[in-house]
Amino acid sequence: MNWHKISINTSVENEEMLTEFLTDISNGISVDYSMDIMKSGVEDFDNKFRLNPDDYPESDIRLTVYFDESVSVDQKLAQIRTFIEETKSLVDKDDINITQDVVKETDWENEWKKYFHSFRVSETFMIVPSWELDDHEIKADDRLIKLDPGMAFGTGDHPTTSMCLKFIEKIVKPEDKIIDVGTGSGILTIGSHLMGARDLTATDIDELSLKVARENLKLNDIDGVEVRSSDLLKNETRKYTIVMANILAHVIEMMITDAYNCLIPGGHFISSGIIVEKKEDILTKLESAGFTVLELLEDNGWISILAKKED
Numbered sequence: 607m608n609w610h611k612i613s614i615n616t617s618v619e620n621e622e623m624l625t626e627f628l629t630d631i632s633n634g635i636s637v638d639y640s641m642d643i644m645k646s647g648v649e650d651f652d653n654k655f656r657l658n659p660d661d662y663p664e665s666d667i668r669l670t671v672y673f674d675e676s677v678s679v680d681q682k683l684a685q686i687r688t689f690i691e692e693t694k695s696l697v698d699k700d701d702i703n704i705t706q707d708v709v710k711e712t713d714w715e716n717e718w719k720k721y722f723h724s725f726r727v728s729e730t731f732m733i734v735p736s737w738e739l740d741d742h743e744i745k746a747d748d749r750l751i752k753l754d755p756g757m758a759f760g761t762g763d764h765p766t767t768s769m770c771l772k773f774i775e776k777i778v779k780p781e782d783k784i785i786d787v788g789t790g791s792g793i794l795t796i797g798s799h800l801m802g803a804r805d806l807t808a809t810d811i812d813e814l815s816l817k818v819a820r821e822n823l824k825l826n827d828i829d830g831v832e833v834r835s836s837d838l839l840k841n842e843t844r845k846y847t848i849v850m851a852n853i854l855a856h857v858i859e860m861m862i863t864d865a866y867n868c869l870i871p872g873g874h875f876i877s878s879g880i881i882v883e884k885k886e887d888i889l890t891k892l893e894s895a896g897f898t899v900l901e902l903l904e905d906n907g908w909i910s911i912l913a914k915k916e917d
């Protein structure tokens with residue numbers, strides 16, 4: 607099915623009037639705020655919403671409504687234009703910008719496949735999307751991570767993920783017991799399996815991510831991973847040789863002490879998803895929990911840390 611999408615970019619002063627009107631003539635409305643407005647309204651914005659800065663509108667706000675294909679979009683556009691013309695209390699009318707688009711329902715699932723292709727993440731790790739498995743050349747010592755990320759985070763092209771894979775390539779051994787906290791697409795667990803590790807636990811708080819992770823493990827012919835729902839390391843009683851987590855800095859902060867307690871002496875903590883501005887904070891917290899920081903990687907404003915619990 608196709609949907610008509612109408613977006614209106616305007617000043618924040620018009621939000622209330624337009625929202626009320628658009629709610630009346632549609633089945634639902636979404637409002638996006640500019641980066642500046644979000645920053646002023648959300649405490650700790652950089653930590654929480656920095657992942658997709660391009661998603662924010664350039665105008666103060668963007669109001670978006672959808673109509674199914676049976677509705678006359680021209681009629682809806684005319685209604686909206688008349689409302690804008692006739693409503694005296696709306697401000698900056700010349701800067702109200704209306705755009706219209708048609709969205710195919712199936713595209714939401716498949717559109718991104720056009721942009722996601724095989725690529726090398728580190729010396730030996732290659733990411734290969736499931737729809738490109740047959741048409742790509744493999745070097746003798748390449749480690750292929752076959753992936754269909756679906757709606758879960760973790761295609762390997764985000765620096766926070768690729769830096770984790772570089773640490774995994776460097777330290778993971780077959781005898782390791784590993785927990786991948788916030789597994790997303792399962793990419794770090796698959797990478798660890800390719801390094802020979804077999805005692806693997808992958809957790810996430812999000813059910814959809816767990817489903818995608820299970821599918822990706824299957825795609826890579828990996829059995830025996832414990833995939834389960836969990837909130838960070840709360841209620842974790844097992845001991846591991848490696849804890850890895852690519853979440854955001856404020857979440858990493860919350861789990862540092864639990865990570866230390868879940869590791870055997872000599873165990874490693876790989877943490878990622880940390881913006882450079884939080885670097886000193888996290889390093890201090892790691893050290894005061896008892897970790898020794900072994901290595902730090904930095905890429906595009908993000909850092910990843912390899913730390914060790916001393917023997």
Ligand SMILES: C[S@@+](CC[C@H](N)C(=O)[O-])C[C@H]1O[C@@H](n2cnc3c(N)ncnc32)[C@H](O)[C@@H]1O
Nearest residue numbers: 759760767788789790810811812815837838852
């Ligand atoms: C940035 S993604 C990382 C995905 C993948 N590990 C990677 O490196 O690409 C963070 C993941 O952590 C999960 N997450 C967020 N908060 C969590 C929590 N409190 N407990 C467990 N998982 C959490 C999210 O659902 C998401 O899948």
